[in-house]
Amino acid sequence: MDREWNDNQPIYRQLRDRVVAMILDRVLKEGDPLPSVRNVAAEYRVNPLTVLKSYQELVDEDLVEKRRGLGMFVKTGAENLLRCGEREKFLNEEWPRIQETIQRLGLNAEELLNGGNRRAKSKKEER
DSSP: OOOOOOTTSOHHHHHHHHHHHHHHTTSSOTTOBOOOHHHHHHHHTOOHHHHHHHHHHHHHTTSEEEETTTEEEEOTTHHHHHHHHHHHHIIIIIHHHHHHHHHHHTOOHHHHHSHHHHHHHHHHHHO
């Protein structure tokens, strides 16, 4: 996990988002334990209550389950649930802004698919 914090969002929310990314990237798989609250708090130099709050959000979202005396574990189906939610969030929140930018810049599908390669070739051909 990244050790830098963004001032635009509470740390507990950023911790939650990092665990979500780890699940989506399959760093944490279904059934895997989450790092202990104490370890995360010590490693990132944050209050254990901050870590606990982020973990509780994951429990409330039905992504993680508490096992008394054992810790917290990624629930079965968490990755699929997250992927569906993240897709919906992307399509509803981010994609409309991206579409506006594409239209504003007058880009077409070919340019988007070959974007970086085409620009590099064009600059080489200009020389």
